Amino acid sequence: MKPARYSTIMPRIALESLKLIDIDELIHLNGKNLEEIFSFLVNTTYREEIVSTCGDMVEPGLLEDALFLNYAKTFNKLLKNSSGYINNLLMSVLHKFDAVNLKTMFRMVQAGMDFEDILQYIIPLGTYDRIKSQAILSKANTISAVIGSLQDQDFGFFLKEKFNFQTRFGDLTPLETALDKAVFKGILDEIKNLNRKDKKIATNIMGIEIDTLNVKIILKFKALMTNLDNIKENLMPVALIDESILESAIKEADIKSTLQRFSRSVETKHQVYRDIFAKLVKESDSPISRLVFILEKAPLEMSFFELKKNLRYYNIGYILSFLNMKWVEIKNLRCIINGMARHIDSDQTLNLLLLPENY
Amino acid sequence: MSAERLEVHPTRLELLALKRRKTLAEGIADILQKDLEVLIISLVKYRERASILRTQLYDVLAMSYRYFIEAEMVIGSLKVKELALTTAPIDFNVEIKTATGVLGIQFPSLDLIKHKESELKPRLSLIDAPIQLVEAAARINVVMGAVVELASLTAAIRELLEVISLKRRQINRIRFKIVPQLDSTIEYINYILEEIEQQDAIRVRVLQRKRKERSEKSDETSSL
Numbered sequence: 001m002k003p004a005r006y007s008t009i010m011p012r013i014a015l016e017s018l019k020l021i022d023i024d025e026l027i028h029l030n031g032k033n034l035e036e037i038f039s040f041l042v043n044t045t046y047r048e049e050i051v052s053t054c055g056d057m058v059e060p061g062l063l064e065d066a067l068f069l070n071y072a073k074t075f076n077k078l079l080k081n082s083s084g085y086i087n088n089l090l091m092s093v094l095h096k097f098d099a100v101n102l103k104t105m106f107r108m109v110q111a112g113m114d115f116e117d118i119l120q121y122i123i124p125l126g127t128y129d130r131i132k133s134q135a136i137l138s139k140a141n142t143i144s145a146v147i148g149s150l151q152d153q154d155f156g157f158f159l160k161e162k163f164n165f166q167t168r169f170g171d172l173t174p175l176e177t178a179l180d181k182a183v184f185k186g187i188l189d190e191i192k193n194l195n196r197k198d199k200k201i202a203t204n205i206m207g208i209e210i211d212t213l214n215v216k217i218i219l220k221f222k223a224l225m226t227n228l229d230n231i232k233e234n235l236m237p238v239a240l241i242d243e244s245i246l247e248s249a250i251k252e253a254d255i256k257s258t259l260q261r262f263s264r265s266v267e268t269k270h271q272v273y274r275d276i277f278a279k280l281v282k283e284s285d286s287p288i289s290r291l292v293f294i295l296e297k298a299p300l301e302m303s304f305f306e307l308k309k310n311l312r313y314y315n316i317g318y319i320l321s322f323l324n325m326k327w328v329e330i331k332n333l334r335c336i337i338n339g340m341a342r343h344i345d346s347d348q349t350l351n352l353l354l355l356p357e358n359y
Numbered sequence: 360m361s362a363e364r365l366e367v368h369p370t371r372l373e374l375l376a377l378k379r380r381k382t383l384a385e386g387i388a389d390i391l392q393k394d395l396e397v398l399i400i401s402l403v404k405y406r407e408r409a410s411i412l413r414t415q416l417y418d419v420l421a422m423s424y425r426y427f428i429e430a431e432m433v434i435g436s437l438k439v440k441e442l443a444l445t446t447a448p449i450d451f452n453v454e455i456k457t458a459t460g461v462l463g464i465q466f467p468s469l470d471l472i473k474h475k476e477s478e479l480k481p482r483l484s485l486i487d488a489p490i491q492l493v494e495a496a497a498r499i500n501v502v503m504g505a506v507v508e509l510a511s512l513t514a515a516i517r518e519l520l521e522v523i524s525l526k527r528r529q530i531n532r533i534r535f536k537i538v539p540q541l542d543s544t545i546e547y548i549n550y551i552l553e554e555i556e557q558q559d560a561i562r563v564r565v566l567q568r569k570r571k572e573r574s575e576k577s578d579e580t581s582s583l
Contacts, residue, residue, distance in 0.1 A: 111444035
């Protein structure tokens with residue numbers, strides 16, 4: 001990609017990266033009470049959203065909402081400062097949150113919730129934010145009506161196609177899976193439009209997220225389901241771990257052999273993939289939650305790797321890595337806030353934080 | 360406190376009948392006591408099993424709750440609520456049967472009937488549900504069998520306690536009401552019979568004396 005494409009977005013990324021909370025400070029927050037966390041966050045980039053959302057009340061839900069609002073603001077700044085293929089890629093990434101909000105609407109409508117109650121479950125991010133969702137839900141009180149009101153939107157057409165007999169009778173899985181598949185396919189399609197170097201970096205950073213998602217789905221199925229027939233229907237589009245590897249991994253007898261199969265398949269691939277799967281094989285006897293936690297950290301590991309590897313300033317890696325790191329920061333803050341609200345031991349909370357491997 | 364006497368005729372025949380009844384009552388009390396001991400041993404065994412099961416159940420539930428809290432920490436309580444609202448409920452039923460236990464007592468037996476179809480599909484969203492929530496739900500699903508077994512054991516313990524209480528009341532009734540009543544009546548009849556015997560003896564002695572006096576008088580008149 002030409003450096004000109006990055007001329008406006010890179011200073012913004014650099015500025016926003018400086019605002020990320022230092023990991024030591026973040027870990028130091030663990031174990032502190034909500035007032036202290038609030039006081040800390042008020043002196044960070046989250047100040048504006050914290051003050052406007054919380055006011056005098058310090059509640060976990062409000063703090064969480066403020067974090068999302070800050071992410072939305074940051075994302076919108078990046079969108080505003082981007083153009084061309086970068087803007088398209090960011091838009092496709094933003095669709096992940098659209099899918100999250102659409103799924104929330106479907107679930108809540110199916111559960112028979114009032115539309116005003118549903119709005120508090122909507123993440124203030126993406127196309128289907130609270131205002132847009134309110135407009136949809138005020139007129140539609142069934143799933144088909146919600147889908148009907150989306151027909152001129154991005155997901156409207158294909159959701160209408162997917163709304164079938166099974167969905168009509170309460171099983172939202174096909175609809176939700178189709179929505180996620182469409183989002184990830186959209187991201188991979190947009191990556192294809194980038195130039196050679198950017199395409200490689202973006203495929204690595206976004207691809208590991210999609211690939212690890214597929215591995216997590218297979219592991220969850222293997223650990224919890226008796227019937228492995230319908231795994232394939234639930235898998236997302238693939239990046240570096242292709243369908244043939246996924247199929248052969250599904251056929252493996254147990255979790256250990258499945259992870260060994262994955263490990264063998266990535267031997268010639270990216271170093272982060274090799275490291276992640278080597279670690280998974282090593283810990284294959286651990287509980288499934290531990291294995292999934294290792295996979296959760298994979299996008300962050302890849303982000304750090306690409307940042308170290310590609311020192312050339314103008315590349316997509318900076319943008320995608322920043323988004324990953326910002327999102328992980330918000331997840332970690334949410335974990336600390338909710339852990340404190342439920343009086344969870346700080347060691348237990350620390351084990352749930354997504355931190356860099358060599359921290 | 361003296362036991363109430365039975366309304367019987369104080370005859371030797373009744374006395375024998377009452378003594379037979381007392382022997383029978385004591386025999387029954389001994390049998391009931393043995394039954395009671397067997398029931399108590401059985402109760403202790405059931406209680407131990409229930410205690411082990413309850414500890415296991417609490418451990419699993421505590422672990423499940425821990426996972427649930429972790430899920431809330433990872434994705435937020437609203438998301439957990441959202442996923443929970445649209446999760447397919449576990450389709451199961453509890454069949455109540457009766458099983459013959461110790462001393463032929465009929466216990467209620469509960470069997471968990473799960474519909475296999477529910478295990479074929481994931482209950483929670485594979486993409487959105489954190490593994491902690493999936494594990495918490497899976498553990499709850501597994502623990503259902505233990506909950507039903509514990510309920511079955513509790514029902515059996517309650518039944519045993521009722522039978523033990525009944526047996527104890529029966530034993531107490533025999534030992535502290537029927538046997539003392541019989542003892543008291545036997546004692547009374549014995550007393551009456553002794554009284555009659557004494558009166559008879561006196562009467563015999565008086566008659567003998569009178570007969571003796573009469574014979575002495577007749578001897579005197581004949582000698583004159």
